[in-house]
Structures are given as C-alpha cells and as structure tokens.
Amino acid sequence: MTVDELQGRKRSGQKIAMLTAYDYPIAKLLDEAGLDIILVGDSLGMVVLGYETTAPVTMEEMLHHARAARRGITRALLVGDMPLCSFRSSVADSVRDAGRFIREAGCDAVKLEWKEGMEETANAIVGAGIPVMGHVGLTPQTAAGEGGFGMRGKDAESAARIVAQAIALEHAGCFAIVLECIPDLVAQEITRRLAIPTIGIGSGPHCDGQVVVTYDLVGLFDRFTPRFVRRYADVAGAIRQAAAEYAEDVQGGRFPGKDETRTMSPGEFARLKKELGAGA
Ligand code: KIV
Helix, strand or coil, X not given: CCHHHHHHHHHHCCCEEEEECCCHHHHHHHHHCCCCEEXXXXXXXXHCCCCCCCCCCCHHHHHHHHHHHHCCCCCCEEEEECCHHHCCCCHHHHHHHHHHHHHCCCCCEEEEECXXXXXXXXXXXXXXXXXXXXXXXXXXXXXXXXXXXXXXXXXXXXXXXXXXXXXXXXHCCCCEEEEECCCHHHHHHHHHHCCCCEEEECCCCCCCEEEECHHHHCCCCCCCCCCCCCCCCCHHHHHHHHHHHHHHHHHCCCCCCCCCCCCCCHHHHHHHHHHHCCCC
16 A cells, blocks of 8 residues: 555545554454454554553654554555654754664654644654644644643634644645544534545544544453444453463363473373483
8 A cells, every 4th residue: 555545546436444562463354344444543552551541651652663564564555653752853863863764674654743833844754754633623742731631613713723723734744534523514524625534533434534543443342442433342351351261271170281282292201201210
C-alpha cells in the first residue's frame, strides 16, 4: 500500500481500513486480514505499557514496538505515531524524530496530533521527504489540559476551528488526516472540503476511512471501552479462561499429560542409570 494508492481511494470512493498494532504477531494478523494502514499508535502507552495516559510514551518505546510491527507487515502502509515528547523545543528535533521512525523502525509515514503552530512542523517533515498523517478533533496527548476526553466540535465555533486545522494540515502537505471524536456532520464537511483522505475514529460514517484501537476492537483492553467502538471479539475473556484452566490443570497435576510429554526408550534409560552409577 502506498500513499498514492490511498489517495486514489478517496477519488474512487473505496473506504480505507486502518487499525493499530504494537508487535509482530498482531501486525502480521492485521496485514494478512487485508488492513490498508497499520498504525503503531501512542495508545501503546495505555493498552500495552499500562500508563494512565499516552503522555509519558517515549521515542525509544515507540521505535521498539514499531520495529516489531514492521517485521510482521508485507502489504499495509505502516505509520508511526509521534509521541508527545517528539514535539520538543524545535522543528528540527521533530524532523529528526520523524526520520528515526523511517530509518530505525522501517515506517512508511508518521502521524502528528494537532497542536497550535504544528503546521510548520508538519511542513518541515514533509519537506524532508517523510509522508505525514495529521490528527485533529480530540487529540489524546493534550486532551487532559483541554477539558478532558469528550467529543470536540459540538458547537459551530469550535467545529469551524477544527475545519480550519484540517485545511491547514492539508496545505502543510499531509497525505491524510485522522478526525477523532467530532460530530458526523463536521467530519462530512471536512471530508467534502479536503482532497486528501479523512480517517475517522468516533466521527461517524462519512469519512474516507475508519480507525480504532485493535485492543478495543477485539476486547483485549478492558479497563474501559469508548462508546464508538464495536467489539468483534472477547480476547480478554478467552485469555482469562485459558489461563485459569491451565492453572487448574497444573495445580491439580493434570498438565502435562501423556500427549504433552516426550519420553526415552527403556533401553536408553537403563543405559543412563548405568552411566550414573549404581544407586543413582
Ligand atoms: O494512538 C492511537 O492509537 C491513535 C489512533 C486511535 C488514531 O492515535
């Protein structure tokens, strides 16, 4: 999958399917399942590393997981999410961190959450030859300081600001934009105004594609589930059940059984006893 093919999808009307992965096995399964874009999101911090928010995630953690995901992908476009710390003091630092996602982890593109003035950063990264996906609406990295994790753009003024941000990011050279937790009509308006694809999360059906956190989709992260997520499986329940059955079998002496045990021929065992000496 290439950036050009994704942009062609906008023109042809074929929707884009995107999910998150943070390791080799899940990335491989998603790639085999036909996902178009796989995002190593900084949601990693909450669903895999157990932080309360995404804010503490470091570049080293992102690169470590992006490298693992890369090994599982042959077809989908791999996008690395720039963590909060990558918006350091200067645009040059951000360009350097974006470059690390490409060179050190093999990502095809990076994603940047909206922050006031970040068009300049997005533009500089694009200028360095790195495709950039923007992200507006609810931006989890800075949400705590902006009134929490609720929906954005509910009134005309705040919706107009989000439309302006999306347009600014398109002008800065982004190849696609994530629209998180905004009303469906606002997402539809942005999708209509932009030439680049919009990827919605909790923003209704009118976007050019959809993304959710895979651990929410398969029920592996069960601390909370956003209202907009449709659960397709109960992987947490399946793992809990398997682990409990295993523990009961081990504790009750039922595992390993005959089928799970490799033995030695009686002749070899007799030779071993001889080797070890009488009485051993
Ligand atoms: O970090 C993440 O997983 C994301 C997606 C949910 C868009 O930013």
